Amino acid sequence: MAAYVIRRVLANVLVFLLISVGIFVLVRLAPGDPVRMMVDPEQMRGGGAAFIEAKRHELGLDRPIFVQYGHWLSGALHGDLGYSYVGHRPVGAVLGERVGPTLQLMGAALAVALVVSVALGVAAAVRRNTAVDYGATVLGLAAVSVPPFFLGIVGIYVFSLQLGVLPSAGMTTPGGGGLVDQLRHLVLPGLILAFVTAGPFTRYVRGGLVDELGAEYVRTAEAKGASPARVVLRHALRNSLIPLITVVMYQIPQMLAGAVVIEQVFAWPGMGQLAVSSIGQHDYPVIVGFALYVAVLVLVCNLVADVLYAAVDPRVSLR
Amino acid sequence: MTIRSGRPGGIGRRGVALALGGALAAGALAACSSDPTQGASGGGSAGVLNMYLYQKPKTFSPLAPNNGPDLLVMSFIFDSLYGSDAAYALRPRMAAAPPQVAGDAKSVTFTLKPGLKWSDGQPLTAKDVVFTYNALANPATGSAQSGKFAAVVGAKDLADGKADSLKGVTAPDDTTVKITTSGPAAGLPGLIGNFPILPEHVLGKLPAKGLGDNAFFTKPTVASGAFTFVQYKTDQYVELAANPAYRQPVSVKKVFLKPVTSDVATAQLGTGEMDLAQVSPTDLAAVRKLKGVKVVTAKSPGFNRIAINQSQGRFKDVRVRQALLHAVDRKGLVDKVLGGAGTVVDSSFYGDLAPAGAGYAYDPAKAKSLLTAAGWDAAKPVTLSWVPGQRDRDTAATVIQSQLKAVGVNVELKQVQVDELLSSYEKKSFDLALFGGGNYATEPSTVAAIDACDQGYPTGGNVGHFCAPELDELLAKAATVSDPAERRSLFQQAAKVENAKAPYLWLYNPDTIWAYRTRLSGFEPAGIPTNEIGFWDFANWKLG
Numbered sequence: 001m002a003a004y005v006i007r008r009v010l011a012n013v014l015v016f017l018l019i020s021v022g023i024f025v026l027v028r029l030a031p032g033d034p035v036r037m038m039v040d041p042e043q044m045r046g047g048g049a050a051f052i053e054a055k056r057h058e059l060g061l062d063r064p065i066f067v068q069y070g071h072w073l074s075g076a077l078h079g080d081l082g083y084s085y086v087g088h089r090p091v092g093a094v095l096g097e098r099v100g101p102t103l104q105l106m107g108a109a110l111a112v113a114l115v116v117s118v119a120l121g122v123a124a125a126v127r128r129n130t131a132v133d134y135g136a137t138v139l140g141l142a143a144v145s146v147p148p149f150f151l152g153i154v155g156i157y158v159f160s161l162q163l164g165v166l167p168s169a170g171m172t173t174p175g176g177g178g179l180v181d182q183l184r185h186l187v188l189p190g191l192i193l194a195f196v197t198a199g200p201f202t203r204y205v206r207g208g209l210v211d212e213l214g215a216e217y218v219r220t221a222e223a224k225g226a227s228p229a230r231v232v233l234r235h236a237l238r239n240s241l242i243p244l245i246t247v248v249m250y251q252i253p254q255m256l257a258g259a260v261v262i263e264q265v266f267a268w269p270g271m272g273q274l275a276v277s278s279i280g281q282h283d284y285p286v287i288v289g290f291a292l293y294v295a296v297l298v299l300v301c302n303l304v305a306d307v308l309y310a311a312v313d314p315r316v317s318l319r
Numbered sequence: 320m321t322i323r324s325g326r327p328g329g330i331g332r333r334g335v336a337l338a339l340g341g342a343l344a345a346g347a348l349a350a351c352s353s354d355p356t357q358g359a360s361g362g363g364s365a366g367v368l369n370m371y372l373y374q375k376p377k378t379f380s381p382l383a384p385n386n387g388p389d390l391l392v393m394s395f396i397f398d399s400l401y402g403s404d405a406a407y408a409l410r411p412r413m414a415a416a417p418p419q420v421a422g423d424a425k426s427v428t429f430t431l432k433p434g435l436k437w438s439d440g441q442p443l444t445a446k447d448v449v450f451t452y453n454a455l456a457n458p459a460t461g462s463a464q465s466g467k468f469a470a471v472v473g474a475k476d477l478a479d480g481k482a483d484s485l486k487g488v489t490a491p492d493d494t495t496v497k498i499t500t501s502g503p504a505a506g507l508p509g510l511i512g513n514f515p516i517l518p519e520h521v522l523g524k525l526p527a528k529g530l531g532d533n534a535f536f537t538k539p540t541v542a543s544g545a546f547t548f549v550q551y552k553t554d555q556y557v558e559l560a561a562n563p564a565y566r567q568p569v570s571v572k573k574v575f576l577k578p579v580t581s582d583v584a585t586a587q588l589g590t591g592e593m594d595l596a597q598v599s600p601t602d603l604a605a606v607r608k609l610k611g612v613k614v615v616t617a618k619s620p621g622f623n624r625i626a627i628n629q630s631q632g633r634f635k636d637v638r639v640r641q642a643l644l645h646a647v648d649r650k651g652l653v654d655k656v657l658g659g660a661g662t663v664v665d666s667s668f669y670g671d672l673a674p675a676g677a678g679y680a681y682d683p684a685k686a687k688s689l690l691t692a693a694g695w696d697a698a699k700p701v702t703l704s705w706v707p708g709q710r711d712r713d714t715a716a717t718v719i720q721s722q723l724k725a726v727g728v729n730v731e732l733k734q735v736q737v738d739e740l741l742s743s744y745e746k747k748s749f750d751l752a753l754f755g756g757g758n759y760a761t762e763p764s765t766v767a768a769i770d771a772c773d774q775g776y777p778t779g780g781n782v783g784h785f786c787a788p789e790l791d792e793l794l795a796k797a798a799t800v801s802d803p804a805e806r807r808s809l810f811q812q813a814a815k816v817e818n819a820k821a822p823y824l825w826l827y828n829p830d831t832i833w834a835y836r837t838r839l840s841g842f843e844p845a846g847i848p849t850n851e852i853g854f855w856d857f858a859n860w861k862l863g
Contacts, residue, residue: 037741039384041777047464048466174369
């Protein structure tokens with residue numbers, strides 16, 4: 001397995017380089033000049049025009065694109081992803097400060113979603129075509145069809161404005177924030193994201209388990225006198241989780257790239273907000289840094305998914 | 320990856336679950352403990368004011384291009400010599416008296432109040448003002464404001480790198496700043512008087528080149544305003560604390576400026592997590608229903624308008640532009656789109672400088688006849704571009720489209736991004752462009768930036784490439800006159816010319832609406848949401 005992992009990592013380095021060229025060029029091909037956008041037309045007379053010219057030169061935007069890429073790559077190889085045009089801070093620091101809040105929100109949401117979806121999926125599969133199954137189906141459908149922003153606004157209205165039990169937005173109370181305060185701020189956005197994520201997960205668990213429960217080894221286990229719980233949880237469920245690993249591992253990079261809508265609604269300082277604002281402001285270094293962060297996550301999660309297959313299912317071997 | 324046959328085995332099951340669960344829990348816990356700030360709760364606490372910031376700030380530098388949220392934060396931490404009052408007249412702040420403009424309008428003297436101090440206890444003197452103006456006038460610092468000093472003696476040499484300082488700005492003593500200009504520049508105090516003053520004792524020893532990128536401007540360490548900067552928790556809040564060295568005692572102890580969505584801001588006004596917020600007219604009805612919340616309005620100095628691309632032959636005819644003004648029911652827009660919270664404008668000049676009784680009334684029949692007389696080609700479509708996202712403008716665009724269609728102007732709507740719009744200005748490829756903002760009230764001569772013949776974008780802000788030499792002459796003459804009454808008369812004449820020539824399809828001047836919880840007293844509404852330094856009277860703000 002070690003040789004397999006090393007081979008995959010080396011191949012990923014090449015993919016990573018290709019992605020960096022693609023993103024670097026594409027971002028610059030998109031219409032829009034990051035410096036011109038900084039200046040209101042009515043400020044042009046007040047010195048805006050001179051500012052634009054000087055700033056473009058300072059940022060190297062007046063140089064050929066391959067020179068810009070070479071400059072960026074040599075920096076990137078030394079761990080320097082450049083400076084944000086907007087915040088005047090290193091891109092690494094700008095991205096770094098988003099990782100904590102994103103992990104907090106997404107980690108909590110994913111953990112809750114996994115627990116809920118496995119429990120609900122198992123219940124729905126075992127009690128097929130009963131009220132439990134139909135209930136899980138309806139919830140799953142609701143989770144994928146109700147837009148998160150709507151849930152967010154309803155959540156704020158009910159729990160903050162009417163009941164006054166949860167804060168309406170933010171990651172902490174300004175200036176304060178112990179663990180309890182942070183957890184209270186996490187409840188609404190975390191649960192909404194968990195709900196949205198758990199919907200499809202539940203369907204996968206239910207579908208996988210229904211298939212496995214019809215398999216011959218399950219009948220064998222039952223014939224041996226294993227209890228129903230043991231048959232479901234120790235035999236069938238484990239085999240039904242392989243598709244879920246794929247889904248979760250594809251979901252993780254998406255989640256760590258930020259939940260744009262929920263972050264916006266709840267003023268959560270995560271990756272999603274950073275991505276949207278840097279795209280809106282044509283902050284090239286941050287956009288490229290963010291895209292590469294997502295690319296690395298996807299490559300790593302794909303690799304982890306493959307390794308996990310082998311761990312869960314011994315029939316799978318990695319060569 | 321290959322599949323090999325065999326029974327499902329038992330190894331690794333717990334390992335996988337533990338690894339996954341452990342990673343998530345560790346991530347969540349690490350993030351939970353990532354915020355080291357501990358302290359009193361902000362919402363509704365005694366002496367702590369929570370205020371809405373309508374966008375995220377970028378930098379706290381007066382050298383940078385103007386950006387509303389940045390200016391709003393700076394208005395708390397940096398004081399200026401002058402500020403605009405509710406009627407947009409210059410009013411002394413750190414200055415001891417109104418600016419003294421010489422008879423020939425070739426020199427201006429500012430006098431500072433005695434005993435001013437920075438938050439670190441250092442004296443704030445005329446030297447700081449001279450340093451600030453030098454930094455602002457020098458493009459090498461990264462200043463986007465150098466053009467405002469163009470009239471000052473030595474400005475060109477400084478900009479060209481032939482001089483290290485601005486020859487025309489001197490400090491004869493600690494409280495006097497003297498500025499000499501190469502020509503008459505009576506409007507100079509209105510252009511530069513409200514700039515935040517920077518600390519010479521902190522920044523003066525740094526090289527001018529790249530000064531604007533200094534870390535001071537992301538975390539200002541000293542303040543001259545009513546509050547000092549504590550921290551900016553990215554995308555969460557800006558924290559400020561009362562400045563004990565401020566020239567007046569301040570009762571509010573702490574301020575948190577929070578960039579949230581307008582919906583959340585409205586909700587937080589209701590929950591008490593927000594004390595003060597600017598609200599949009601569309602949220603007004605909801606805000607009025609909130610208990611313990613008071614709503615006040617102020618007239619804003621800027622206005623929403625539609626630029627008309629007069630580099631196209633069909634818009635060069637003044638009758639076409641006048642027809643567009645007559646074709647749109649602008650009073651109806653104010654009533655329906657703004658809920659009555661605004662005023663129709665018929666001039667770029669503010670308030671009573673605009674000619675009385677010279678409005679373009681809603682008259683579709685007149686619009687049609689003007690268009691016919693001008694030989695308007697109704698078959699050729701006209702594109703109306705705007706940056707979507709502001710509810711009043713989004714609604715106005717569709718109303719305007721149908722009203723212009725009714726008189727034979729075949730309008731097609733086009734939603735664009737900011738840079739797409741700017742690019743279309745530069746290429747002169749747009750037809751009509753809807754936007755708003757600006758402040759032409761404090762210093763009326765700034766109308767030249769959007770109207771003068773030589774200010775076509777990108778040299779200036781005249782995006783429609785309008786040109787009326789007689790208007791330019793009147794504005795140039797106003798610059799040579801030091802007598803306020805005489806200047807005023809010249810601006811009134813200029814406004815009359817502008818009104819007749821209709822460079823823009825003027826729409827309305829939206830009121831700026833503020834909502835605050837009644838525990839806050841002494842708050843006076845500012846018409847400029849960004850405040851542009853110098854309106855607030857923080858000493859009057861009290862929290863119950």
